[in-house]
Amino acid sequence: METIQNESIFVVDDDQGILDSFDAMLGDDYPLHMVNNGVDALEYLDRHQPCLMFLDLKMPRMNGLELLKTLAARKLSTVIVVVTALPQEQYQELAYEYGVYKYLQKPLDVDEVEDIAAVVLH
Template identity: 40%
Template sequence: MKYKILVVDDEENIRWVLKESLGDIYNIQIAKNGEDALVKINKEIFDLVLLDLKLPKISGLEILRKIKKEKRNSIVVILTAYGNKENIKMAKELGVYCYLTKPFDLLELKSIIKKALDKK
């Protein structure tokens, strides 16, 4: 059975690249905004969530709070262009597995995902 990963990003090209590059290995689902992400998270359990912080409607940090509050066992990896110290600190306090800034290295991301899921 393939691990399930939710990609949450408002940039269509990021969603496409991640789905194309990870789709052979993992079961990839896509959410284009925070609201869409919460609907999907409430319907099913994801092994890992690739989460942008700056999203329309509901922020990535709010989604992260909800995942952790509901004690979901999802690993969360942040992918964002907004790598300021305050966001990094908050994300770490909320239990994020890893924090990468855009543009990110796809090989590095694949390695991080594999390591994270190997620990499950």
Template identity: 35%
Template sequence: MKTILIVDDEPRTREGVRKTLEAWSSGSCRIETVSSGVEALEWLQNNEANLLVTDIRMPEIGGLDLIEKLEQLKHPPVVIVISGHPEFDYAQRALKYGVIEYLLKPLDKMKLVQAVELALKREEQIHRIERMEKLVDPKLMETMEHENVYNAQVREAIHYLDEHLHEPVSMRDLADHLHMNASYFSVLFKEQTGLTFSEYLTKQRIQRAKVLLTTTALPIAEIAEKVGYQTARYFVKVFRELEKVSPGQYRNNVRDPEDTIQ
């Protein structure tokens, strides 16, 4: 359930926004209200919101100051600003902070609902991007980004590994496939990618496993087999060494149920 926090020091506006959004959401969203920026910060210390709808002019902490402080949160909400003043400076600062929409009072209910729908879609996109970033090993991403400048044999080796991760591939096997001396291939691969063959293979296998853990309901043992590990026990050991959590814990931490294929 998505949570929307409404912040406005004017009771009439605050309640009007709450009633409009409760009618629109039909119980699918949790709607919370507070009357000041100070109360909003206190609420956000103990709760998470997906969307913040805030007035811009409030005593003590104004809307823009509140938005600026959101950056300190682990999971800051997306923001819609409402204001009775169409000042250009306010709007410009709001856009600088990544505000989704700047709505003027008196609020048009249709525009408010449209802005909320857009903001929640944007929040979901941000959420998905954050989860995808957790799937990607930074060093592996760097290696892939520079692939076009690698020696043709190293590029072929990378493509071969990508297609045969589920098989027991050794460095000698791959060197033989490329008709290369194993020692020379080892040096060339490390020189070009910055990773040893073993490091690269392990990172790719764990990368593939992370995708399967977060997008399927396959058992851990089956995932281990699909990424080239002969025993689930050894797979769990390697996964924990790289990710600092077990595959099961990783799945629980990162997976979105909507992304899972049963």
């Protein structure tokens, strides 16, 4: 199956409030696709290659670290930003080992998220 390349943002988070926040922060300026677990994320990534992905670590079905491990083996060109409420020191090093671009703590800083999107997509 051929991968569809696009200039979009992909958000993977099980918290609907966070998904709504991303829509409010970026939805007017960029195409967004959002899912609430790692299994659905893998299915989406089988067909699409977004430029930027914001990824939560703590999710049902497949957590963010499991997804990162799988994606690292695929060598995607997608820029991945972790967004999590989990303690930074516990997971940050591992996330960077899997090729993460940035590691952001929740609650998210709107300006920081917008700046990342602007840098990666322009």
